[in-house]
């Protein structure tokens with residue numbers, strides 16, 4: 001997960017491969033609430049692990065519901081059988097509408113029936129998202145609900161006891177958000193001694209989401225009777241009972257980004273998306289039909305789909321998106337690649353989501369250079385030929401970040417390749433914490449377009465530390481090239497090969513069974529992370545690094561680290577020999593005495609024995625050999641920036657390098 005201020009995406013030219021979708025947010029949060037309110041224990045598999053489900057789980061715990069995560073990631077919830085063991089709780093629900101609305105209804109009804117006082121709040125944007133229609137419906141039943149902020153918006157206090165009047169139909173508006181109706185449907189079974197009728201006022205939007213609600217209620221033993229989309233009856237004596245085990249479908253809205261990716265960039269092999277089938281509960285699965293109408297070639301499997309590019313450019317569409325409001329945002333970005341203007345209507349609900357999505361979408365598309373028109377419930381997007389390099393604001397809206405990542409495929413239109421900045425990319429954590437990492441596993445880019453930042457310098461100058469920290473800030477990969485020379489020296493020692501036997505050491509280097517996993521380094525199956533840091537291995541590395549055939553053998557391997565979205569490479573010759581075209585080259589130095597002291601502290605802290613005078617001698621000898629060897633001697637590249645960090649803290653060094661990076665890559669805002 002990326003918790004960084006911005007992520008620069010290099011220009012992308014294709015996509016292929018397989019993605020496993022995270023669990024559906026809508027299904028996950030509905031199931032959590034139903035499982036908590038029901039009788040019996042429920043094991044929920046493939047539950048979404050993201051911000052919106054985390055706040056729901058926290059809230060359930062504070063309401064006295066016990067749950068635990070199992071070894072396979074599934075969650076087991078002990079149902080409360082419709083009775084809260086606590087009479088007070090304060091629940092913070094972030095920006096999760098799928099938690100706020102149904103919990104408001106559940107707590108209003110339960111506190112009215114059993115007494116108690118409960119508080120619901122969220123982030124500032126949550127307090128701007130309307131809930132009045134639901135509150136009005138609940139007040140109509142006799143529930144006591146206080147607006148603690150602006151009337152009609154969270155935060156709310158729900159208290160009781162208070163008499164409930166359930167003999168008249170419950171009326172709720174359905175034309176702003178279907179979540180109000182969903183909230184009532186999920187929770188009224190708690191008080192359904194007699195049949196309860198819900199009548200919807202206005203034209204119900206997002207009907208597929210209500211279908212999810214009805215289908216999940218049926219799994220919990222409540223069979224709601226429906227007359228059209230206007231009248232719903234919860235039968236007398238309905239009781240929520242756990243079905244025992246449930247599997248959450250993959251998130252169909254999240255699938256939209258990968259369907260779009262396939263439609264745009266899968267010209268050879270398909271993008272295969274696992275976790276949903278054609279008969280998925282989620283309405284957003286119908287996004288696939290919209291993408292097909294724009295030209296995507298889609299083949300369905302039982303629980304997966306394969307997407308390739310069909311028509312190119314994409315075909316413009318005119319579509320009423322009322323049934324696929326979330327996934328429709330993806331169409332707006334696909335429209336940039338179409339053969340004419342596309343018009344999406346029926347999207348008034350965009351205005352009350354994580355942000356005003358119509359305004360946000362129009363603003364950011366225009367920054368890319370597009371012509372966009374917008375109305376209260378529609379948007380029209382013209383295709384784009386000449387793309388501007390820009391920084392996309394994401395408005396704390398996960399879908400803005402995910403949609404706009406697709407703009408990095410602009411070279412497919414023939415426009416000159418350039419990078420694209422996504423601000424606050426971490427906002428995807430709401431529903432898809434690993435979205436960007438997943439995307440990077442599927443996309444292709446010309447290596448020459450993938451940015452590289454080199455940090456070269458002598459031993460113990462702090463290259464590794466600086467490289468890791470800078471890469472973390474940029475969301476980039478790291479190449480610790482010294483580890484490759486160290487691993488070669490270690491492999492030679494294990495194989496009994498003399499370090500000056502150039503052909504045999506080079507042969508070992510050429511097929512080094514080295515791989516990196518979660519910050520650890522493995523030779524074959526063996527974790528050699530710590531062994532590589534031993535001082536004698538460093539000296540051995542310096543010896544094998546002087547052999548031209550070894551350097552040659554490791555060259556290609558080093559180049560292969562240049563992967564989307566970018567690379568920070570640390571070593572001796574990164575800027576001179578391996579990535580001579582790098583955007584920024586830093587040559588890092590510190591006095592020999594400082595470096596010896598740093599290395600001493602580092603070794604001692606890792607449990608190695610060390611002596612400072614010996615280390616100083618060794619590092620001066622190593623500097624001399626690294627500088628004087630004929631093959632790629634240690635020296636700053638001509639265009640390198642020198643950074644002497646003898647008197648700089650690690651933070652100050654990181655700041656300096658990031659400032660240089662920003663200077664090179666300034667973005668229009």
Ligand SMILES: Nc1ncnc2c1ncn2[C@@H]1O[C@H](COP(=O)(O)OP(=O)(O)O)[C@@H](O)[C@H]1O
Pocket residue numbers: 458459460461462463464465466598599601602645648649650653
């Ligand atoms: N600017 C700095 N100031 C103080 N100590 C530093 C600084 N940069 C790195 N160090 C410390 O010096 C030690 C050696 O750093 P390392 O990154 O391993 O160096 P290199 O990769 O150049 O051999 C580490 O313990 C690190 O925490």
Ligand SMILES: Nc1ccn([C@H]2C[C@H](O)[C@@H](COP(=O)(O)OP(=O)(O)O)O2)c(=O)n1
Pocket residue numbers: 458459460461464481482483485486538541542545546570571572573574622626
């Ligand atoms: N790109 C590189 C990286 C390391 N080397 C050599 C020179 C170094 O003495 C050894 C070990 O490198 P490493 O960066 O791990 O060493 P330090 O952490 O700086 O002590 O490998 C090299 O020649 N070229």
